[in-house]
Amino acid sequence: MKQRWRKVLPNYLFVLPYLCFYVLFRLGPDLFGFFVSFHQWEVLGDTQSFIGLGNYLALLHDSLWWLALRNTALFAVLTVAGNLVVGLGAALLVKQNIPGQQFFRVVFYAPVVLSVAVMAAVLQKMLDSQYGLLNYFLAWIGIPGIGWLANPNLVIPSLSAGTVWWNFGFPMLIFLSGLLNIPDHLYEAARIDGADGFAAFRVITLPLLKPVLLFVLVTQFIAHLQVFGQMFIMTQGGPGYASLSTIMYLYQTAWQYYQMGYASSMAFSLAVLIFAITLLNFRLFGQRVEY
């Protein structure tokens, strides 16, 4: 027995450094955050008052939270839809074996490597209603200045379109890798049966790509529910509260009003929501995936 431990113990040393970081900066904080969410937590206070489910109940009656949730859901749905369509379209184009193939792949993925701070700074300038480049181009074809970020009904779709520009290269590459995994002989067989072009796309590509589509759908939806930088930089949640996102509201609650307990309850509510969506997505689409 002792012999065995002597052999096994050094093996733990390989994972030990990581586990320390993991407990200190991931598992520990997650549990601690759960604890904080049941308190009225003051950053500088000595004692924190326990208020049970108080924060969660307050959240249920917080109209700004529900508005933020609605804005965020709309943003995520539009962005994921845009990313799926543009990403899949681009993937089908750059899959073709043509000169410049790698060049186009590199160009389409390039915005993904930029920081959200850069992307938002440039888009804010381009989408400006008076001096923006987009309205300048639209003026050529006779469309007068549109308040992309100033109109409460346009602001979420505009932020979403900007995010698709910034981000579609990522789903494109995931789709591309899925497309390249579909064996060529299936397309040849389909051609012999008379299915070409769009018909082949419908009967071969789409069904076989279904697992990849599901993966992109779920991961992208979860990622975009956590949107923050675009709003924080381009609109500060405005005009009014028209583009306030849940994470932006969490940020304001925690770091402008220093209500750490309340903000923690937001984080956990969002986490539960994200978890539920993941499960739902797999239940709805997961079963019908066939290879």
Added chain:
Amino acid sequence: MQAAARASSPVASASRVARKTVRRLPLYILLIPMALVTLMPVIYMFSVSFTPEADTLRWPIYVIPQHPTLDNFQRLLNDPTLPILRWMFNSLFISTSITLLVLVVNSLAAYGFARLEFPGRDALFIGLLTTLMIPGQVTLIPTFLIMHNLGWLNTYNAMIWPAGANVLGIFLLRQFFQSIPRELEEAAIIDGSSKLRTYWSIILPLGRSAMVALAIFTFLSAWNDLFWPLIVLNSTQMETLPVGLTILTNSNLYTRQGETMAAAALTSVPVLILYAIFQRRIIQGVMVSGLAGR
């Protein structure tokens, strides 16, 4: 099309080339405008950064600057309230430190999980897997409070050490290490070399491509991060480039556009260079592992 037909002499192959070109034409008609639209904001950013401030708000817009100048960069570098060189150093130092930390800690653990036997190994690994289901936002507030209690707010410590808890790298490296043939290690163990030596002289060299991919993606996401530095750093001197850029963007919408775009350009150039050098690896890495998901 005709040029292509004339270029090759045998008639059969000439018509094949012509057919190919015709078939490809619609592809390029879609691809080229799409590439232009994708690059437009980036081109425009660089263009405005070389445009004199007086021209940035004129109409009609000069898409290409008529009087290109380095004024914006000069004013940016000479403004003591915007220490952009310090921000650049901060970004570089923090991102490099995070990358090294993640590489060391993750590769040791990944080797442990991939190859070494110890009680509770699989349970631990499944535990880590479960963590991936928890969105990162949950961790922000409590980690901030921990940084506060440690007295680490507004220090490099607060920026660097929490990154050591990165889970994704363990999965990536573990999977790759498992694909290395066991015989190579067994030979080394018979030779009497220790586990640490096996890790160092066999696993690491053979796992180099996965390590490089992890390093690139870790560096990029550390360099681009906005939220964490925004909350744990609070003096102008300590900021990273994305946060510094945000200060500039939020406060000077119509007055310092040239400087803002110059700062955006300086924030992007290092990652664009990195991207240009490692484009094949980055694209391969995303396709194989789904890394860098946003």
